[in-house]
Amino acid sequence: MHLADLLSLRTVPAAGVLVSLTDRCPLSCAHCSTSSNRGAPQFGEEPFLAFSGTWTDESHPEVVFLSGGEPLLRPGLVRRLAARGRACGAATAVLSGMYFCRSGGIPPPIERAIRAVDHFSASIDVFHEREVPRTDVFAALHTVRSWGVEVSLHTVGARGHDPYLRDLVDRIRDEFDSEVPVLVASLRSAGRAAEWAPRHDDVLSVGPCEFASWPLIDSDGTIFACCQGSMLRRLRPPHLVLGNAADTAWRTVRDRVLTSPHLRSVRTIGPIGTASAAGLRDSGGICGTCVGLDSAESLPSDRFLTSAERLVPAIPARTLAARWGAGPYADAVEWGRSR
Ligand code: SF4
Known part of the structure; x- marks a missing residue:
């Protein structure tokens, strides 16, 4: 599955599900939006396996997007979820910080996990490069491509002119001959970046919120209505909690995403418009x-x-x-699409 095909489903309600497999990560990137670290909690596999057990040929997410923390700290779980998805027609994508390639090469359990998914994305940016050298990431991606797995690179940068970003995108284009797509996004003031990165509330426009389209299975199995896991974990607003993966089937989650008046309103007239129509103040x-x-x-x-x-x-x-802030690099999400 190409990155552009994956992204074109991102705003289709219930077309996909985001799954955070762990809060742990061996890296300590300064901008990590989930504040992941080595000692963060990691819960059992059961909720994820129970949830994937409810996917059927007739009712399954089109895309299962695995992230964390570092999802490849659990390569066996990635492989099992990808196999379950493939058996019923769901495509699986995984986003990694590439911790494993610092020693050169790709360890066998991680190779098996990557070979099982339909799309493999690597994070690379000025913060990740302090943890994992660019040359190691590029070498690993060449290897993954040689296995026939679609790959992409995800990066973040400052808004406006960012010389690092310009250089990085040029280097990726040259290294992979414009065959590997790149998703560029603005740095978010969240997680470890909350205290120092500039806030750009307009990344979430005052209009419809596209993030209310795919639910998030959080690392403990809680199912939230959108990807703002850290905030929702703290506040647990009832209208944005859709259940728990341990005992809620995909069919039920999908129905809740599609029929919740709150979510339908947030997706169409946006949270500000919905609050205004309900006579609520901006909170x-x-x-x-x-x-x-x-x-x-x-x-x-x-x-x-x-x-x-x-x-x-x-x-x-x-x-x-x-x-999302790609600016002049928006076309890079299409690179390699006709390959
Ligand atoms: S506006 Fe609501 S649905 Fe959209 S990202 Fe924020 S909390 Fe989630």
Whole structure:
């Protein structure tokens, strides 16, 4: 599966599911949005396996996106989830910080996990490069490509002119002959970067929130409505908690994503519009307002939301990349697509 195909499903409600396999990570990148570290909690495999056991030929996510922490600290679990997905028609993607390639080569358990997935993404940016050399990441990606697995690179940078980003994207293009797509996003003021990175609330536009489309299975099995795991873990607003992977089937999660009036409204008129229609005040930024919608006594009617849903366009991959801050590099998500 190509990165652009994956991204083009990212705004389709319930087309995919994000799965955070662990909070642990052997790296300590200064910008880590999940504040992952070596000693962070890691829960049992059971909720993930139980949840994947509810995927069927008729009802399964189209994409299962595995992340963390560092998901490849659990290569056996990655392999089992990917096998389960493949058996019923779900594609699996995994995003790694590439800790394992610092010693050169790819250890056999990790090779087996990577060979099992349909898309392999590596993080690379100025912070990761302090932990894992660029040359090791490139060498590992050449190896993964030789196995026939689609790959991509995910990077972040400052908004506006960022010489590091310019150099990196040029180097990736030259190293892989424009065959490996790159997703460039703006640095987020979250996790370890919360105290020093500039806030860009407009990354989440004041309009519809595309992040309310795919649920997140958090590392302890809690199912949240969107990818803002750290905040939702802390606040647990009932309208954004969809269940627990240990005992909630995919079919139920999908129904909740598709039918929740809160989520339908956030996806169509956005959290600010929804709060305004409900007579609520802005309660601190876009996500803060969204969390506060739990107290909304009235939400737009089913009829209104059905009409509004017809007006929300599908977002092409490069448009989505541009919204996330790719700027002049938005086209890089398409590199290698016709290969
Ligand atoms: S909390 Fe609400 S506004 Fe923020 S990303 Fe999640 S769904 Fe979107």
